[in-house]
Amino acid sequence: MRSPAPRTTRWLLPAVLLLVWLALGGVVGPFAGKLGEVATNDQAAFLPQSAESTRVLEEQEAFQDSDAIPAIVVWTADDGTMTDAQRAQAGEALTAMADVEGVTGRASPPLPSQDGEALQGVVQLQGDLDEEMATALEELRAAAGEVPGTSVYIAGPAATQADLQDAFAGIDGLLLAVALSVVLLILLLVYRSVLLPLVIMTGAVLALSLASAIVYQLAQADVVRVDGQVQGILSILVIGAATDYALLLSARFREELAAGHPRWTAMIAAVRRSTGAIVASAATVAAGLLALLLSDLTNNRALGPVGAIGIACSVAVMLTFLPAALALLGRAAYWPARLKRGAEPTDSGVSGGGVWAKVATLIDQRPRRVLAGTLVALVACAAFAPQLRTDGAPLSETFVGEASSVRAQEVLGEHFPGGSGNPAVIIADADAVREVTEVAADTEGVAQAAPLTESGRPGGGPPRVEDGRVLVNATLSASSDSDAAQRTVQRLREAVHEVSGADALVGGYTAQTYDTRVTAERDRALITPVVLAIILLIIIALLRSVLMPVLLVATVALNFFATLGVAALVFDHVLGFTATDPSVPLYGFVFLVALGVDYNIFLMTRVREETVRHDSRFGVLKGLTATGGVITSAGVVLAATFAALSVIPLSFLVQISFIVAFGVLLDTFVVRSLLVPALVRVIGPAVWWPSRLRHR
Numbered sequence: 001m002r003s004p005a006p007r008t009t010r011w012l013l014p015a016v017l018l019l020v021w022l023a024l025g026g027v028v029g030p031f032a033g034k035l036g037e038v039a040t041n042d043q044a045a046f047l048p049q050s051a052e053s054t055r056v057l058e059e060q061e062a063f064q065d066s067d068a069i070p071a072i073v074v075w076t077a078d079d080g081t082m083t084d085a086q087r088a089q090a091g092e093a094l095t096a097m098a099d100v101e102g103v104t105g106r107a108s109p110p111l112p113s114q115d116g117e118a119l120q121g122v123v124q125l126q127g128d129l130d131e132e133m134a135t136a137l138e139e140l141r142a143a144a145g146e147v148p149g150t151s152v153y154i155a156g157p158a159a160t161q162a163d164l165q166d167a168f169a170g171i172d173g174l175l176l177a178v179a180l181s182v183v184l185l186i187l188l189l190v191y192r193s194v195l196l197p198l199v200i201m202t203g204a205v206l207a208l209s210l211a212s213a214i215v216y217q218l219a220q221a222d223v224v225r226v227d228g229q230v231q232g233i234l235s236i237l238v239i240g241a242a243t244d245y246a247l248l249l250s251a252r253f254r255e256e257l258a259a260g261h262p263r264w265t266a267m268i269a270a271v272r273r274s275t276g277a278i279v280a281s282a283a284t285v286a287a288g289l290l291a292l293l294l295s296d297l298t299n300n301r302a303l304g305p306v307g308a309i310g311i312a313c314s315v316a317v318m319l320t321f322l323p324a325a326l327a328l329l330g331r332a333a334y335w336p337a338r339l340k341r342g343a344e345p346t347d348s349g350v351s352g353g354g355v356w357a358k359v360a361t362l363i364d365q366r367p368r369r370v371l372a373g374t375l376v377a378l379v380a381c382a383a384f385a386p387q388l389r390t391d392g393a394p395l396s397e398t399f400v401g402e403a404s405s406v407r408a409q410e411v412l413g414e415h416f417p418g419g420s421g422n423p424a425v426i427i428a429d430a431d432a433v434r435e436v437t438e439v440a441a442d443t444e445g446v447a448q449a450a451p452l453t454e455s456g457r458p459g460g461g462p463p464r465v466e467d468g469r470v471l472v473n474a475t476l477s478a479s480s481d482s483d484a485a486q487r488t489v490q491r492l493r494e495a496v497h498e499v500s501g502a503d504a505l506v507g508g509y510t511a512q513t514y515d516t517r518v519t520a521e522r523d524r525a526l527i528t529p530v531v532l533a534i535i536l537l538i539i540i541a542l543l544r545s546v547l548m549p550v551l552l553v554a555t556v557a558l559n560f561f562a563t564l565g566v567a568a569l570v571f572d573h574v575l576g577f578t579a580t581d582p583s584v585p586l587y588g589f590v591f592l593v594a595l596g597v598d599y600n601i602f603l604m605t606r607v608r609e610e611t612v613r614h615d616s617r618f619g620v621l622k623g624l625t626a627t628g629g630v631i632t633s634a635g636v637v638l639a640a641t642f643a644a645l646s647v648i649p650l651s652f653l654v655q656i657s658f659i660v661a662f663g664v665l666l667d668t669f670v671v672r673s674l675l676v677p678a679l680v681r682v683i684g685p686a687v688w689w690p691s692r693l694r695h696r
Contacts, residue, residue, distance in 0.1 A: 014324035017321065018328070047512055048296045048297055053512040059469060068124035071122070071125055071154055071157075072154065075120075076118045081117060082116055087112065089146065090110040094107040094108070100140055102133070103140075104124050104126050107123045130165070136158075137158065156405075157422075163406075167228075167648060168228035168231075168232075168648065175235060175645070183239060184201055193335060201243075208234075208238040208313075210313045211310040214309050229303075229650075233645070240641035241595075244598065245281075245314060248277065249319075250333070253270035264327060271323050277606075287534040288531045291304070292304035292307075293305070303587075360628075363620075367681035378558050378670070384564075384568050384569055390517075391579055392517050394481040398650065400654055401649050418479035424446075424510060425471060425474075427470070427507070428470055428499070433472065437449050437451055439496055440472060440492060443491050445485070445491060448475050450473060451464075451472045452473065476489075493511075543604060543688075545688045545689065547683075552600045552676065553597065559663060560593055563592060566662060566666075584655050592664070595667075600672055603624065603676065603677075620677050631672060634668075639661040643661040
């Protein structure tokens with residue numbers, strides 16, 4: 001008679017693992033909604049460290065009496081002409097704004113526009129208002145509304161920051177709820193099981209909570225920086241990746257159960273045969289993200305370790321919590337669906353009569369036609385990739401939908417020089433202030449230039465000097481977020497740099513945008529080959545082949561460029577985006593290449609396993625039919641998860657969500673399902689060169 005000890009031990013380990021994870025979940029669970037407490041959406045904190053505009057920002061602090069953010073109040077006359085009485089009332093309103101909580105210092109006097117139809121005044125707000133910023137702006141708007149016969153708008157950095165805070169308000173709740181709901185619905189529809197989707201979602205939430213807790217502690221210790229974008233991408237990445245790993249493991253467990261193995265034997269086999277693919281795929285994503293540490297943009301560098309932490313937590317949960325839960329549930333995990341033993345494969349490796357058996361048969365019989373057709377389609381899409389503009393989205397396209405700060409800036413630009421509210425900032429030696437000011441004023445594209453005075457007003461006395469340096473504001477003629485303004489900044493830098501002994505530097509909003517674009521272009525040129533090399537080495541180690549990994553990386557790269565081509569058409573002709581943020585292509589590349597290789601890893605590890613047992617033809621056809629359903633489900637889940645980013649009304653996240661979601665679907669249904677199997681079928685055993693499998 002067998003001793004009951006082994007059976008008790010079998011139950012004990014999974015039960016202990018579950019209890020440990022659930023207890024840990026109770027501790028780290030709240031952190032999934034607390035990252036916003038340590039996140040900063042101050043865009044100045046994410047400028048290139050070595051850029052000229054960053055140096056200006058550092059020196060500019062000496063000229064600021066407090067960490068203040070300007071708000072620009074704009075009045076426009078309803079009847080077309082601003083009267084003297086309205087101008088006087090606007091001055092009284094600006095004076096009264098000093099009593100608004102959060103306002104610091106004195107407001108500027110009202111400045112009339114040259115067309116006589118508008119007034120503007122600048123009010124300084126405390127930089128640490130955070131959520132109270134919107135309240136302070138509403139009180140300013142109410143005070144400005146005391147001027148009869150006018151319409152009131154509030155523009156400037158304070159208004160933009162308030163709109164950003166409003167946009168990111170849904171990161172903790174709305175985004176997570178939408179992503180989890182979409183994934184749960186897809187799992188219920190695909191697997192027609194009640195318990196399995198709930199178990200997978202529980203694991204995904206545990207992984208996100210653990211990752212959030214680690215990132216929270218690192219952000220508090222100032223080891224990493226987190227903004228709303230990084231926070232949102234972390235949530236989506238962890239949910240999507242954890243679900244993908246769970247689907248691969250649970251599908252292999254189901255296959256083993258259907259073959260008649262006991263639950264414990266089935267789980268051991270499923271873990272043993274899935275771990276290599278899961279760890280390798282996670283390593284490609286984590287390594288791709290860590291390559292972002294080479295970036296000179298702080299938010300890019302922040303996403304690297306934060307994303308890698310999320311991936312590591314996903315793997316840890318899905319290789320411990322999920323096996324324990326499935327081992328305890330056994331066949332009940334798939335209830336009410338019945339586990340049917342799969343059809344025995346034919347000599348070619350094709351089994352059953354489902355969709356994937358038909359796809360495998362098509363590839364087996366017409367591999368060259370399939371290969372040629374998919375290549376032509378992908379290359380045709382990739383031909384449009386150069387049309388995607390990546391020189392930065394204008395302020396009017398930063399937000400999706402209406403944003404009060406955008407409308408206010410448009411009104412400001414209609415009546416004042418386009419760069420009003422966001423001047424170019426020049427820092428120079430005090431001895432050269434006169435010459436620098438004159439050179440700046442004479443630069444093409446500069447409307448006016450004046451040094452900051454002791455009184456804080458143009459022409460209000462001698463220039464203010466701090467540590468032997470002065471500050472000169474240069475108002476640009478073109479809108480501060482336009483290409484014309486960036487060209488003006490380049491001319492302005494060339495002009496003031498030539499002033500002998502001035503040691504002049506040019507910064508400000510437009511200069512920051514230009515420096516960010518240049519740095520992003522440099523990052524793409526540096527990081528892209530590094531990511532490809534890292535992923536290639538990982539796949540070579542996994543598949544023990546050279547030719548096959550090279551082909552896999554080439555196919556996902558082609559998929560990336562095809563996605564960019566489609567995105568260029570959709571952004572321009574459907575969504576109305578004239579340009580993208582400079583970092584969008586880099587983010588899209590890292591996610592699509594790393595995640596795209598994931599599905600090829602899942603497929604080719606199974607192909608290699610079957611090739612070792614039989615031959616190359618059997619391996620690719622059996623691997624396709626065995627993994628087709630689960631990988632397609634994983635691709636749909638990941639695409640839907642990233643699509644959830646579009647609920648945050650920011651063009652950057654909407655663009656990222658489309659590129660990754662569409663690219664994942666294109667990779668799932670075309671590259672992995674048709675192109676790669678057809679490529680392997682056409683080349684034959686030689687695809688495994690230089691391993692001994694090339695002789696099969």
